[in-house]
Amino acid sequence: MDRSQEITKQEEKNIEKTKKLYEVPPAVDIYENEEEILVYADMPGVVKDDISVDIDNGTLSISGVRKLSVNGSITYEEFSNVEYVRNFSVPQTIDVEKVEAELKNGVLQLHLPKSEAAKPRQIEIKTA
Amino acid sequence: MFTRMSDIDRMFGAMDLLRNRMERLFSDPGRSWLQGSAFRLGSDSPRINIMESGDNFEIQAEVPGISKDELEINVQGNYLQISGKRFVDKPEGYKVHREEIGESTFSRSFTLPNDVDADNVEAALKDGVLYLKLPKSEAEKPKQITIN
Incomplete structure (x- = not known):
């Protein structure tokens, strides 16, 4: 048998292919004021326990797996199980200890408070 | 151009190889609409799935x-309408x-293959x-x- 054919046959025998979930970036809104940065991320169908929010070395990563139950046969399909993944760079001035996350109606709300040192400060001018 | 059958065989083999590799790259080719997120600017109505089992229709709609x-959900006979509005609570x-x-007001309607029992429709938001669980009439x- 030809060498190139052998390679082809090998390739077909390969069974490593497993059904992988799509990785989808959730739509986000990002707001900021002097106190904090606020992130809204749309993650419909993801249960609280399946969401993870990590801040490591200036990178905020959110991920969540959607597991929808299927009863009966699907006759029409517009959305499927996905893994929502998105990474952001956050400034070092975020107080990592005080980050709060809330899940409401499939929207993840992240409050990233700025550390005291990073907040704007008005300097009082002393008269001599 | 092709002098032996093995040349043709080799050519098709190479095409199969390419196809296999492409399929591994995109694990579900041709169904890319299933990914992406709902309510991005530009797509302004929820996406839905319809499932059918013996006695019921089940519907899932993405409404983050x-x-x-x-x-608002309206059912009449085999007609189903889901409408509502999405607005972002801007701080x-x-x-x-x-x-x-995206923010939007939407309305989608469906004609189901069978009439449903409108009094016993169950709706849950999670x-x-x-x-939605719609029992057939x-x-x-x-x-x-x-069998006798």
Whole structure:
């Protein structure tokens, strides 16, 4: 048998292919004021326990797996199980200890408070 | 050009190889609409799935950020309408860095293959997904036939 054919046959025998979930970036809104940065991320169908929010070395990563139950046969399909993944760079001035996350109606709300040192400060001018 | 059958065979082999590799790259080719997120600017109505089992239709709709008061579901015969509105609760006094979530008023309607029993429709809203369970009307339900 030809060498190139052998390679082809090998390739077909390969069974490593497993059904992988799509990785989808959730739509986000990002707001900021002097106190904090606020992130809204749309993650419909993801249960609280399946969401993870990590801040490591200036990178905020959110991920969540959607597991929808299927009863009966699907006759029409517009959305499927996905893994929502998105990474952001956050400034070092975020107080990592005080980050709060809330899940409401499939929207993840992240409050990233700025550390005291990073907040704007008005300097009082002393008269001599 | 091709002098031996093995040349042709080799050519098709190479094409198969390419196809296999492409399929591994995109694990579900041709169904890319299933990914992506709902309510991005530009797509302004929820995406839905319809499932059918013997006695029921089940519907799932992606409705992130919509509370149950902002959703309206109407059923008549085999006609189903889901309407509502999505607005983003924009915080006061914040600077906007990024706005990807779209706001919209939507209405989608469906004609189901069978009439449903409108009085016994169950609707639940959980984590931004609306689940509807619509029992088929008595006349449309499958009957078991006993063999004599």
